[in-house]
Amino acid sequence: xxxxxxxxxxxxxxxxxxxxxxxxxxxxxxxxxxxxxxxxxxxxxxxxxxxxxxxxxxxxxxxxxxxxxxxxxxxxxxxxxxxxxxxxxxxxxxxxxxxxxxxxxxxxxxxxxxxxxxxxxxxxxxxxxxxxxxxxxxxxxxxxxxxxxxxxxxxxxxxxxxxxxxxxxxxxxxxxxxxxxxxxxxxxxxxxxxxxxxxxxxxxxxxxxxxxxxxxxxxxxxxxxxxxxxxxxxxxxxxxxxxxxxxxxxxxxxxxxxxxxxxxxxxxxxxxxxxxxxxxxxxxxxxxxxxxxxxxxxxxxxxxxxxxxxxxxxxxxxxxxxxxxxxxxxxxxxxxxxxxxxxxxxxx
Amino acid sequence: xxxxxxxxxxxxxxxxxxxxxxxxxxxxxxxxxxxxxxxxxxxxxxxxxxxxxxxxxxxxxxxxxxxxxxxxxxxxxxxxxxxxxxxxxxxxxxxxxxxxxxxxxxxxxxxxxxxxxxxxxxxxxxxxxxxxxxxxxxxxxxxxxxxxxxxxxxxxxxxxxxxxxxxxxxxxxxxxxxxxxxxxxxxxxxxxxxxxxxxxxxxxxxxxxxxxxxxxxxxxxxxxxxxxxxxxxxxxxxxxxxxxxxxxxxxxxxxxxxxxxxxxxxxxxxxxxxxxxxxxxxxxxxxxxxxxxxxxxxxxxxxxxxxxxxxxxxxxxxxxxxxxxxxxxxxxxxxxxxxxxxxxxxxx
Numbered sequence: 001x002x003x004x005x006x007x008x009x010x011x012x013x014x015x016x017x018x019x020x021x022x023x024x025x026x027x028x029x030x031x032x033x034x035x036x037x038x039x040x041x042x043x044x045x046x047x048x049x050x051x052x053x054x055x056x057x058x059x060x061x062x063x064x065x066x067x068x069x070x071x072x073x074x075x076x077x078x079x080x081x082x083x084x085x086x087x088x089x090x091x092x093x094x095x096x097x098x099x100x101x102x103x104x105x106x107x108x109x110x111x112x113x114x115x116x117x118x119x120x121x122x123x124x125x126x127x128x129x130x131x132x133x134x135x136x137x138x139x140x141x142x143x144x145x146x147x148x149x150x151x152x153x154x155x156x157x158x159x160x161x162x163x164x165x166x167x168x169x170x171x172x173x174x175x176x177x178x179x180x181x182x183x184x185x186x187x188x189x190x191x192x193x194x195x196x197x198x199x200x201x202x203x204x205x206x207x208x209x210x211x212x213x214x215x216x217x218x219x220x221x222x223x224x225x226x227x228x229x230x231x232x233x234x235x236x237x238x239x240x241x242x243x244x245x246x247x248x249x250x251x252x253x254x255x256x257x258x259x260x261x262x263x264x265x266x267x268x269x270x271x272x273x274x275x276x277x278x279x280x281x282x283x284x285x286x287x288x289x290x291x292x293x294x295x296x297x298x299x300x301x302x303x304x305x306x307x308x309x310x311x312x313x314x315x316x317x318x319x320x321x322x323x324x325x326x327x328x329x330x331x332x333x334x335x336x337x338x339x340x341x342x343x344x345x346x347x348x
Numbered sequence: 349x350x351x352x353x354x355x356x357x358x359x360x361x362x363x364x365x366x367x368x369x370x371x372x373x374x375x376x377x378x379x380x381x382x383x384x385x386x387x388x389x390x391x392x393x394x395x396x397x398x399x400x401x402x403x404x405x406x407x408x409x410x411x412x413x414x415x416x417x418x419x420x421x422x423x424x425x426x427x428x429x430x431x432x433x434x435x436x437x438x439x440x441x442x443x444x445x446x447x448x449x450x451x452x453x454x455x456x457x458x459x460x461x462x463x464x465x466x467x468x469x470x471x472x473x474x475x476x477x478x479x480x481x482x483x484x485x486x487x488x489x490x491x492x493x494x495x496x497x498x499x500x501x502x503x504x505x506x507x508x509x510x511x512x513x514x515x516x517x518x519x520x521x522x523x524x525x526x527x528x529x530x531x532x533x534x535x536x537x538x539x540x541x542x543x544x545x546x547x548x549x550x551x552x553x554x555x556x557x558x559x560x561x562x563x564x565x566x567x568x569x570x571x572x573x574x575x576x577x578x579x580x581x582x583x584x585x586x587x588x589x590x591x592x593x594x595x596x597x598x599x600x601x602x603x604x605x606x607x608x609x610x611x612x613x614x615x616x617x618x619x620x621x622x623x624x625x626x627x628x629x630x631x632x633x634x635x636x637x638x639x640x641x642x643x644x645x646x647x648x649x650x651x652x653x654x655x656x657x658x659x660x661x662x663x664x665x666x667x668x669x670x671x672x673x674x675x676x677x678x679x680x681x682x683x684x685x686x687x688x689x690x691x692x693x694x695x696x
Contacts, residue, residue, distance in 0.1 A: 020518075020660065024518075028518065032517065032518075151515075156661075157660065157661045158661060158664055159511055159514075159515030159516065159664070162514065162515045163507055163511050163515050166507075166510065166514055166515070166686070167499075167507030167510045167511055167514070167515070167682065167686075168507065168682070169380065169682055169685040169686065169689075170368075170372075170376065170380075170678060170681040170682050170685050171678065171682075292646075293646065293648070295646060295647075295667060297646070298641065298643055298645070298646045299643075300641070312368065312505065312674055312675065312677075312678040312681075313504075313505045313506060313668060313669055313674075313675050313678050314668070314669050314675070315667075315668065316506055316507070316666070316667070316668040316669075317665075317666070317667035317668065318664070318665070318666055318667075319643060319663075319664070319665035319666075319667070320661060320662070320663065320664040320665065321661055321662050321664075326660055326661075327660065327661050327662070329660075330518060330519065330660040330661050333518040333660075334515065334516070334517055334518050334519075337517040337518050338514070338515075338517065341517075342693055345690055345693040345694050346693050346694070346696050348694050
């Protein structure tokens with residue numbers, strides 16, 4: 001079955017999706033029967049192009065190697081802003097991978113609202129709308145009768161939300177804890193290897209793990225956003241960003257702290273957790289010393305991990321990539337294939 | 349939607365399924381719309397009962413508390429053997445949870461063949477048929493146009509096969525390695541705590557982890573069976589049990605070996621693995637010293653773990669229960685809910 005895609009945002013993740021389609025469009029078609037065709041792209045900085053016949057992903061990427069944007073890329077329709085693209089593009093699925101703002105939801109909130117209003121399926125890796133208005137989004141999708149997937153909002157393409165929704169169906173998930181921010185975990189790993197906080201931060205910035213303003217990572221806001229998404233969608237309990245207990249993140253951890261933990265056979269980790277207590281979610285993102293025997297203690301570098309606590313199955317832990325272009329773009333591909341399989345089943 | 353179940357085998361797992369249905373039949377109905385009704389049970393030792401109106405799971409379990417079998421349990425139909433039950437029971441799904449024989453497939457092989465021939469959906473936790481004839485089973489299910497799930501054959505209800513099939517779609521899974529036998533991992537953990545091999549084995553037998561004849565576990569055959577299932581169904585490459593490299597399992601590990609590993613910051617694990625080399629699967633189950641920094645090194649006691657190697661996402665590790673009545677019965681419930689969701693989608 002054909003799935004025509006309108007991609008909103010053509011930065012790291014959007015281009016990552018195009019890269020995967022360059023490499024394995026035919027394989028996805030032959031193996032899963034999913035014919036994924038980009039019919040529109042709209043990006044605030046790179047411009048917008050649309051072609052109901054399909055845009056060639058490799059031509060798009062090549063164009064951006066030699067041009068700053070897509071304004072001179074040949075296409076029958078061009079210059080549409082995001083909302084116009086969502087409304088007018090010949091697309092089945094809106095892939096929302098634009099700029100993330102976990103405090104307000106950003107423009108992405110409007111993009112998702114418009115997509116649902118137009119009856120389009122939606123795949124997003126954008127935490128903004130799912131932190132700020134998770135229930136509104138879930139309900140809008142249900143009301144519109146469309147498919148909605150957002151695996152890439154937590155731990156990139158590592159299957160966390162889909163595993164909880166699909167494969168743990170029938171269990172009661174009563175809480176979770178884990179390492180949901182790769183930048184800080186990388187920094188803590190490097191600090192154990194002898195770097196100071198400042199040196200570890202500079203290295204993380206040099207490697208592209210941390211942004212120029214690292215506060216979202218190091219203070220715990222990024223992890224807290226993921227806790228909010230998981231609490232609302234997996235625990236299915238309302239939780240707002242401001243309700244997550246945050247302290248100073250990892251900013252106050254010194255070499256002396258690291259050494260003290262090592263002597264006690266423990267290790268500092270920025271632990272994100274939420275659990276249900278008397279029907280209410282209690283959530284926090286706090287730097288903690290965890291014993292080396294703890295399953296998350298062995299999770300090093302930019303790797304992430306989450307342990308779901310379940311009633312029938314006990315703890316289930318998933319460890320995998322927390323970020324990365326290919327890894328997050330894979331979340332989009334995986335969600336698209338899941339929507340495809342669902343639509344095929346409905347057609348049968 | 350109603351799903352009527354014919355349960356073949358009413359031992360630990362079959363009764364576990366009945367227990368879960370006692371506790372949360374109504375919840376499964378209200379939350380997922382799945383109305384799971386047992387219409388037939390057939391067990392070689394406990395006898396057989398069938399009622400198209402449904403058998404009460406709590407009455408069945410209560411009966412077995414005071415009777416050796418079901419021969420005096422009130423039901424309109426009784427005494428049907430497994431094949432007759434599969435043919436005649438008023439059931440949508442055959443739940444095959446009878447005795448496992450990984451060398452020949454056992455009676456379960458015939459049960460699955462008959463179920464597919466009768467056009468019934470199938471859920472099984474029985475390794476036998478999926479070790480001996482995985483492709484025949486998959487093809488028979490496809491030909492019959494029925495749903496077929498077998499999550500419980502590997503790591504009980506911990507989502508491994510369904511995660512690989514559903515949530516890693518779009519990735520190339522090129523290999524896996526992990527700890528797929530809980531008994532031996534429990535024994536190795538106890539040996540690190542000072543027990544000899546013989547003491548650890550006796551404790552495992554006392555706790556019900558190991559059978560009277562423990563050779564299936566300690567020599568690696570149980571783990572090898574799981575490797576075969578995963579190679580055929582997840583790597584999608586043919587592999588036979590006799591092609592898995594096996595040595596002496598954990599039977600030759602001594603306290604001196606354990607101590608030597610400890611001094612090197614390593615730990616003995618029975619590592620099950622398979623990977624694709626030149627298009628062919630190379631597989632083994634071997635006791636190995638793994639560095640403490642290895643993700644599987646921290647997996648202790650009866651817990652199991654598997655790491656899938658993928659091209660787009662890198663390594664993805666899943667850690668969870670490897671066995672247990674409730675945990676394996678959950679695999680059946682989870683698979684039934686997945687079949688239910690698929691059938692509902694098809695109806696829409």
